[in-house]
Amino acid sequence: MLKTIAAVLIEGFAPFEFGVLCEAFGIDRTEDGVPAFDFRVCGERPGEPLASNIGFELIPPNGLDALADADLVGVAAASIIDDYPPAVLEALRAAAERGATLLSVCSGAFLLGAAGLLDGRTCTTHWRHVDELAERFPLAKVDPDVLFVDDGAVITSAGTAAGIDACLYLVRRELGSAPANAIARRMVVPPQRDGGQKQYIQAPMPECTGSLQALLAWALENLGADHSVATLARRARMSERTFARRFSDETGTTPHKWLTQQRILRAQHLLEDTELSIEEIATSTGMGTGALLRHHFRRIVGVTPKEYRSNFAGRPALAQSS
Structure with missing residues (x-):
């Protein structure tokens, strides 16, 4: 009591x-x-x-x-x-x-x-x-x-x-x-x-100043593309095995985890700053479907995209009547 x-x-x-x-x-x-x-x-x-x-x-x-x-x-x-x-x-x-x-x-x-x-x-x-x-x-x-x-x-x-x-x-x-x-x-x-x-924590791109810096910058500009270890390795002119090892050494994570994290981070920004639908955001970020976006978003951020938008989306101030 x-x-x-x-x-x-x-x-x-x-x-x-x-x-x-x-x-x-x-x-x-x-x-x-x-x-x-x-x-x-x-x-x-x-x-x-x-x-x-x-x-x-x-x-x-x-x-x-x-x-x-x-x-x-x-x-x-x-x-x-x-x-x-x-x-x-x-x-x-x-x-x-x-x-x-x-x-x-x-x-x-x-x-x-x-x-x-x-x-x-x-x-x-x-x-x-x-x-x-x-x-x-x-x-x-x-x-x-x-x-x-x-x-x-x-x-x-x-x-x-x-x-x-x-x-x-x-x-x-x-x-x-x-x-x-x-x-x-x-x-x-x-x-x-x-x-x-988790929904309040900023998740910036891991620091990378090594040989993959340009590749990561390109991937961020093209998150909607269907990236894979194979396609990224080819772009980096490395074997898949060498690329995966180099990626882990320079970012501290795997290509798949890095891409997923960055796609969710981009989705957070779009939920805050745009009125795009969940399906449109899924396409724009490379998640493919709204269902997949919801799954990873809740796992990483801790709430659904709809709940996140409700909490963080910018809204115009409402005038109070006198």
Whole structure:
């Protein structure tokens, strides 16, 4: 049951991610049928200012002792540093040991990792930081593709708005759909989003400055053609075996995987910037059929082309009537 929520801040905290916790748990929404929360903003030294990562300061009114009876401890994102405050890490460990739920937003996962609370757990963070999280905490099972991970007593979320998804999920898990939907309506966000982080990650062409640079540039200009290893090898004036080996050495992947990735990347741009149909995009990118495009698009991006276009296509602003 969620009654008492403690939001932990450290030096260099991120205001938006802290604001997610405030918005989800710190506003009285009892008139909408949401139970009242005892929301506490906590720092290592109560009454002393903490600088945010954009320069302004905030004074937490509560110390770390306010975590002692919290049902949920929220850890906002903060600048990623080598050494986190030992007192904060100990307070997080103590909260976990007594059975509190811990929820991190974005890079807040690094505090949980530094406290040893991600060992053996599946977790996530912002896509830009997943590799560093996995490197720093090798016992953690980092999933780079999801918006959030529920590992029982520890919930980790990806960047910024994914923290909203995690908070709403936790409310739904603990209190039911009605309170979660009420909070979502007030925040003007969907109660639940589909897909994962993959749809937000840029996937540029792999760097290639070797002998295949000109060939790859030509292939990008002609993605609609029916490329194969044999045709590309002939154009590169190599045997198929030599070409495949050279391609792997210079790009780190296979010709088929490279072409598929670039076709999906081109499809993303066309979905964002044009009104071409799925079949037309499939033809333009060399995917052949809409069914094949949908299959690879969902596998690589995590959502369907239709869902991606709904999320990212540019739309003219609508005038508001007075």
